[in-house]
Amino acid sequence: MQFRKDRYEEAISQLGYGCMRFSKKGTAIDYEKTKGEILHAIEMGINYFDTAYIYPGSEECLGRILEESGNRKKVNIATKLPQYLMRSDKQIEKTFREELTRLRTDYIDYYLMHMFTDYSEWEHLKTLGIEQWIKDKKASGEIRNIGFSYHGDTDMFLKILNAYDWDFCQIQYNYLDENSQAGRKGLEAAASKKIPVVIMEPLRGGKLVNLPDKAKEELKRHPKKYTSAELGLKWLWNQPEVTCVLSGMNSMEMLDENVRIASETTPGIFDEDDYKLVDKIKTIIKEREKVGCTGCRYCMPCPKGVDIPGNFHFYNLMYMEKKSAARFEFAQNMGLRKEPGFASQCIGCGKCEQHCPQHINIREKLKEADRDLRPLPYKIGIDIARKVLVH
Numbered sequence: 001m002q003f004r005k006d007r008y009e010e011a012i013s014q015l016g017y018g019c020m021r022f023s024k025k026g027t028a029i030d031y032e033k034t035k036g037e038i039l040h041a042i043e044m045g046i047n048y049f050d051t052a053y054i055y056p057g058s059e060e061c062l063g064r065i066l067e068e069s070g071n072r073k074k075v076n077i078a079t080k081l082p083q084y085l086m087r088s089d090k091q092i093e094k095t096f097r098e099e100l101t102r103l104r105t106d107y108i109d110y111y112l113m114h115m116f117t118d119y120s121e122w123e124h125l126k127t128l129g130i131e132q133w134i135k136d137k138k139a140s141g142e143i144r145n146i147g148f149s150y151h152g153d154t155d156m157f158l159k160i161l162n163a164y165d166w167d168f169c170q171i172q173y174n175y176l177d178e179n180s181q182a183g184r185k186g187l188e189a190a191a192s193k194k195i196p197v198v199i200m201e202p203l204r205g206g207k208l209v210n211l212p213d214k215a216k217e218e219l220k221r222h223p224k225k226y227t228s229a230e231l232g233l234k235w236l237w238n239q240p241e242v243t244c245v246l247s248g249m250n251s252m253e254m255l256d257e258n259v260r261i262a263s264e265t266t267p268g269i270f271d272e273d274d275y276k277l278v279d280k281i282k283t284i285i286k287e288r289e290k291v292g293c294t295g296c297r298y299c300m301p302c303p304k305g306v307d308i309p310g311n312f313h314f315y316n317l318m319y320m321e322k323k324s325a326a327r328f329e330f331a332q333n334m335g336l337r338k339e340p341g342f343a344s345q346c347i348g349c350g351k352c353e354q355h356c357p358q359h360i361n362i363r364e365k366l367k368e369a370d371r372d373l374r375p376l377p378y379k380i381g382i383d384i385a386r387k388v389l390v391h
Helices: 031-043 056-067 089-103 119-127 130-142 156-159 184-194 212-220 228-237 252-263 274-288 307-320 323-333 362-373 376-389
Strands: 003-005 011-013 015-018 048-050 076-081 110-117 145-152 169-172 197-200 244-247
Touching: 003 156, 003 274, 011 015, 031 056, 031 110, 031 252, 031 323, 048 156, 048 197, 048 244, 048 323, 056 076, 056 089, 076 089, 110 119, 119 130, 119 156, 130 145, 145 156, 156 184, 169 184, 169 307, 184 197, 212 228, 228 244, 228 274, 228 362, 274 307, 307 323, 323 362
Parallel strands: 015 048, 015 244, 048 076, 076 110, 110 145, 145 169, 169 197, 197 244
Antiparallel strands: 003 011
């Protein structure tokens, strides 16, 4: 196993264990199967385990396994405060205590504010006294590193990144999302501040494993004969700014394969042919795109706050992946911001089209995107979620 350093020079396995997708037996987690896989992961050198308050049964399962096996001090536990549910300082403390109980521990190695999408969420936590709370928890040793996980656009990520002295952060990042969400710009900004970056969705929930047949043929023709998963993971670990890549492993075969890839991959391992291969596969995946937007953002800012590249990104995802999955990601990313950036905010001024290098008919495409991304049931669902979760 290869290791990379966190902010305090502690060694973190560059492959982390994502604990959201534990195997099920009926409706419950299959404890014995999961225990075998986690213990095998520890034997193979994985020392970073990522769970969350809202993953059903995950914290309890992980805590029980680590306690019964005596492995708690050998690993780092990362879990998350559901900040979008917090309404008082007492609720923050109560939730944290519940997590310690579930995990059968008296400290958390890496504690995250879960799923930031907007700077206003951090501002809300500040009104609840989160900064003093964090200071007290770090002083007592109950939290060793504080960070946040993120689903939003690049500009908002940078604002949150610079708003506090974070110890680490967690972003969605892969070769298809290179220029969306926090993106490469966010990754490099964090690295420039010496803030370790943990990667989630490295293979877009399996989408970069189940590639189109045409893309699979490109992999076969490449002299290194990469598997689709291998290419996606090595693309990440090739970058020195990446600290740890999470994988939701729920089989011994997947675990052994990912450990093999992690063990043989170091920064700078890619050559020119590898980069060309990634570009070819991205091109194949994007053949089903609806809008030829490159995410350059020359069209921004919109005077009415429309997130033009964001809308086009999720519109394209609908036709490259499952429509329902793209709509959910859109609702999570765009819909939960304080200022959402919906295409419906467009007034048709045309300012954006004057600056588009791709000469896209932006105004018309925004109308198409909004119709597809927000059919009536989704509009209603997003409105309800905003009333409950947006402060």
